[in-house]
Amino acid sequence: MAVYTEVSDEALAAFLAEYDLGALVAFRGIAEGVENSNFSLRTTAGDFILTLYEKRVDPAELPWFLGLMEHLAQRGIVCPLPVRGRDGSPLRHLCGRHAAITTFLPGVWPRRVRVEHCGPVGEALAALHLAGADYRPTRRNALGPGGWLPLLDRARARADEVQPGLARELDAALEATLGAWPAGLPEGHIHADLFPDNVFFLEGRLSGLIDFYFAATDILTYDLAVCLNAWCFEPDFAFNVTKARAMLSAYAATRALSAEERAALPVLCRGAAIRFLLTRLYDWLNTPPGAMVTRKDPLEYLRRLRFHLVARDEHAYGL
């Protein structure tokens, strides 16, 4: 749930005066997203999203994120386009936070993933990877493999509170995964968090991608591994190979996957499961009981990780 900062009407009016967006018509907090405060903003010029950046986002990185979104939007990726103010900047301050206005995207994110969603997601991810190729600035993936051991170190002592033996299981999985981590695979800008609530559909077609605030420069196929984790497990944690095949083949039809990339899928999927398991575990152990945030169960990713650990090769993913 995501309105951490209340915006006074006076502050909003002064903020809007820095844009050519006409007069305010409506302003409502949005209940989705967990990192930032998001508001649906309507002016006489149309519909927009106002984002106030909270805690986890480093202000120094905001120009990189907004620049990537603008770059992708200009190349036909349907993603929020940052709106520049009268001074030409898409980034300013509101209520002591960094703030930006982006365009509103129509569509609805799928609450229940069907196989028909997975092809379009694979295709959109590949298109995003291609469109990002000529965005020059890079951003290190702080939640990539180099970040996992430090994350585990901060959670290890209390990990067994969540499930007995978890710390030991994670240590073993992390060691095996980092030891097998592939080198030399194609890199580029990845979304890194393309979960169902970040993908909109309209009348059965993908209508937009949102929330680029985990984007980074990393192995492209790792992004696909994140999506396989996020889209292709059933609520009972059974892996749905039909969904995976739809996603992978649609991806490969837009951006070909090399033999090396295909072979790396199991270890990349392990890594992606570890990444979400670790951040959820850390949040689980560090979320104060009264906080207005849904704590997501880290063990959902242990279930996924165990599937990937026994996946013999890429054929386990329908390739």
Place this chain on the structure above:
Amino acid sequence: MAVYTEVSDEALAAFLAEYDLGALVAFRGIAEGVENSNFSLRTTAGDFILTLYEKRVDPAELPWFLGLMEHLAQRGIVCPLPVRGRDGSPLRHLCGRHAAITTFLPGVWPRRVRVEHCGPVGEALAALHLAGADYRPTRRNALGPGGWLPLLDRARARADEVQPGLARELDAALEATLGAWPAGLPEGHIHADLFPDNVFFLEGRLSGLIDFYFAATDILTYDLAVCLNAWCFEPDFAFNVTKARAMLSAYAATRALSAEERAALPVLCRGAAIRFLLTRLYDWLNTPPGAMVTRKDPLEYLRRLRFHLVARDEHAYGL
């Protein structure tokens, strides 16, 4: 924060098929409201609010609320108009909840109340009271004076956990207030919860009233007492008599206040403060720590109540 129920895209599509509202364009959870799940819904026919009724609202009373809103809207009160489905009914089921679609109102609720807001609120409240006069069905105010002692009984044993001596202070205030409660004042349908987050403004003018789910049939001037509590105290709990005077005079210019109604203001204000103090106290003591709801501090209403307890007469409110 208010999305308690997740609506799957299939369920939403089936639900919308029961209306003449065209095709789905966008659907987002709204972060405001604490009693129900609210979604901003856009279709090719326009913008709407979808409400799923949760816990506190008694389904048997929904036709009364929706009927009142329709009645008021037809008489020029700018409030959400329930949208009827193809079968003529404004009320149906979605995801195991009662659900209704209402029209979307432009505007922004004032995060910081200024004196210029208070006149329009008084005027709109009076207009609401007049417009409701010929809505025949009635609804007992479960949170009116008859409900306060039972509420206190359920909280008394633990009230002093919130502040030592609170139970005794509340018992005394309640006894004095119920003993002086006025009889014979004009009754009608009241909003009963017209706080700033239920009143929209646009370009300095009141643009709509929302959230009628505490509305009931009760003393009209009690509704004004609720608004005096909700709008006319500063963040430091100082009573702003200029705001109160603006509200009361604007109300009286639309619906005249009798000498009896004016004289009853102090006791009605005490009652209104007690009502919100008691429900907040109950929620405070009964909200599980992990719940995704902001607990509102009951003691804010103790501060207000103490002001009203020493108010000598209606002149304390600027009359």
